[in-house]
Amino acid sequence: MAMPKVRETYHHGDLESALxxxxxxxxxxxxxEHLSLRAVAAEVGxxxxxxxxxxxxxxxxISCVGARLFxxxxxxxxxxxxxxxxxxARAARARFRALGRAYFEWASMxxxxxxxxFGCYCSADEVEVEVLRDNSRAWRLLQTCLEDLYRTGGLxxxxxxxxxxxxxxxxxxxxxxxxxxxxxxxxxxSLLDGLERSLGIGIK
Amino acid sequence: MAMPKVRETYHHGDLESALxxxxxxxxxxxxxEHLSLRAVAAEVGxxxxxxxxxxxxxxxxISCVGARLFxxxxxxxxxxxxxxxxxxARAARARFRALGRAYFEWASMxxxxxxxxFGCYCSADEVEVEVLRDNSRAWRLLQTCLEDLYRTGGLxxxxxxxxxxxxxxxxxxxxxxxxxxxxxxxxxxSLLDGLERSLGIGIK
DNA sequence: TGTACATCAGTGAACGCGCGTTCACTGATGTAC
DNA sequence: TGTACATCAGTGAACGCGCGTTCACTGATGTAC
Numbered sequence: 001m002a003m004p005k006v007r008e009t010y011h012h013g014d015l016e017s018a019l020x021x022x023x024x025x026x027x028x029x030x031x032x033e034h035l036s037l038r039a040v041a042a043e044v045g046x047x048x049x050x051x052x053x054x055x056x057x058x059x060x061x062i063s064c065v066g067a068r069l070f071x072x073x074x075x076x077x078x079x080x081x082x083x084x085x086x087x088x089a090r091a092a093r094a095r096f097r098a099l100g101r102a103y104f105e106w107a108s109m110x111x112x113x114x115x116x117x118f119g120c121y122c123s124a125d126e127v128e129v130e131v132l133r134d135n136s137r138a139w140r141l142l143q144t145c146l147e148d149l150y151r152t153g154g155l156x157x158x159x160x161x162x163x164x165x166x167x168x169x170x171x172x173x174x175x176x177x178x179x180x181x182x183x184x185x186x187x188x189x190s191l192l193d194g195l196e197r198s199l200g201i202g203i204k
Numbered sequence: 205m206a207m208p209k210v211r212e213t214y215h216h217g218d219l220e221s222a223l224x225x226x227x228x229x230x231x232x233x234x235x236x237e238h239l240s241l242r243a244v245a246a247e248v249g250x251x252x253x254x255x256x257x258x259x260x261x262x263x264x265x266i267s268c269v270g271a272r273l274f275x276x277x278x279x280x281x282x283x284x285x286x287x288x289x290x291x292x293a294r295a296a297r298a299r300f301r302a303l304g305r306a307y308f309e310w311a312s313m314x315x316x317x318x319x320x321x322f323g324c325y326c327s328a329d330e331v332e333v334e335v336l337r338d339n340s341r342a343w344r345l346l347q348t349c350l351e352d353l354y355r356t357g358g359l360x361x362x363x364x365x366x367x368x369x370x371x372x373x374x375x376x377x378x379x380x381x382x383x384x385x386x387x388x389x390x391x392x393x394s395l396l397d398g399l400e401r402s403l404g405i406g407i408k
Numbered sequence: 409t410g411t412a413c414a415t416c417a418g419t420g421a422a423c424g425c426g427c428g429t430t431c432a433c434t435g436a437t438g439t440a441c
Numbered sequence: 442t443g444t445a446c447a448t449c450a451g452t453g454a455a456c457g458c459g460c461g462t463t464c465a466c467t468g469a470t471g472t473a474c
Contacts, residue, residue, distance in 0.1 A: 010436055011450055031324065033237050036427065049430075050451050058428065111324075118384060120235065120319040132386045162398025165378070165387070169395050170370060173377025180322060182336045183369075191373050194366025198402040214469055215417055240460065253463075254418050262461065 007045050016054040018044045024065050032062055032116040069113045074137035077102045089152035093202040095145050097192055100171045104188050107175045114179060142167060149201060156200035163199060170195050211249050220258040222248045228269050236266055236320040273317045278341035281306045293356035297406040299349050301396055304375045308392050311379045346371060353405060360404035367403060374399050
């Protein structure tokens with residue numbers, strides 16, 4: 001743990017987001033379940049009680065970290081999609097893979113981020129949770145991607161209604177299992193291969 | 205929390221397994237990350253230090269709980285399979301569904317059990333983890349089941365090599381997402397439907 | 409059958425720790441006049 | 442331009458808590474003779 005910072009000014013200036021940044025960083029390093037408000041405050045160079053001007057309780061802070069990470073995952077996936085432009089079946093298929101890989105890579109880079117937003121967030125049962133299907137940008141990215149595949153004939157029509165749930169579940173499941181050490185890393189590419197073949201993606 | 209028990213004898217008799225039982229129960233109720241050795245000892249009616257005669261540290265105890273739960277999941281799945289005897293394609297397909305449902309039901313009944321064995325087990329990074337593919341009974345059950353399907357012609361041959369990873373990932377992913385509130389409960393049956401259709405299971 | 413003794417299961421007090429949260433406060437800021 | 446004052450961001454000490462683990466101990470047990 002680094003030495004707590006020392007400020008020059010009495011007022012911090014932007015403590016709210018400094019706390020959020022520090023908390024995010026520390027969640028990445030140690031996991032949300034080990035996050036301590038006192039440690040976050042110390043990291044920012046502020047007394048423990050200062051945090052309470054911005055977050056009602058520890059869980060509010062963690063909640064905010066979660067919300068931000070959810071957006072970051074969607075950003076990351078969007079960036080991945082942008083690298084694969086094009087309107088044809090080939091491009092649609094490449095975007096499908098890019099989307100899945102982005103999910104896995106994001107989670108692999110920072111497993112504790114993944115665990116916070118998708119795992120049992122242990123110390124806070126009340127962290128509000130989005131129902132993916134209804135609210136999330138990431139889900140909509142997947143929807144669009146599958147719709148593209150369907151339009152370009154790269155997806156077995158009878159499977160279209162199941163495509164989102166199948167894809168998300170499989171990609172999520174493989175990611176989680178790999179991250180927790182239950183499956184070897186290279187399983188992910190197999191999973192993607194299998195998923196594509198089973199959905200009839202890219203098979204002419 | 206119930207009152208700690210009072211023993212009649214000085215020696216407990218079977219403290220090791222009593223601690224394991226209590227710990228398991230308490231993991232179910234509160235989650236592994238909230239388990240405290242002191243509380244387990246109190247539940248059993250023993251002083252906190254007594255536990256150290258059987259478990260080197262708190263994490264050893266939790267590790268044992270995890271190992272037991274892994275077996276219990278496999279038992280539960282085996283029980284489910286026994287209800288669907290038969291050698292034909294129909295039976296094989298029914299077993300496939302039974303296996304998936306058992307996984308989901310077991311996890312739904314005790315989410316904290318599922319979280320312990322598959323989730324970030326937060327406070328103990330050292331809890332030894334099995335690689336499913338190599339060591340686990342549950343994985344072998346799935347293998348056998350898929351082999352049956354394949355033999356009876358109820359599984360698209362080209363997908364056979366991907367069947368385990370696809371199935372386990374999809375079933376695991378859907379289960380985790382539902383348990384954590386990211387998908388509605390009824391998604392699971394859709395997932396199974398989609399999975400069967402995409403693998404060509406039971407389609408003539 | 410009786411006794412000495414080794415064994416070891418379980419005790420209880422203590423260690424040092426870090427935590428979330430509260431509270432009365434003080435220091436800096438900027439605005440109204 | 443200067444001053445009074447309201448505002449509120451940040452302080453620091455304290456609260457009460459439960460935790461994992463250690464340690465010297467004591468009580469029960471069973472075995473060897």
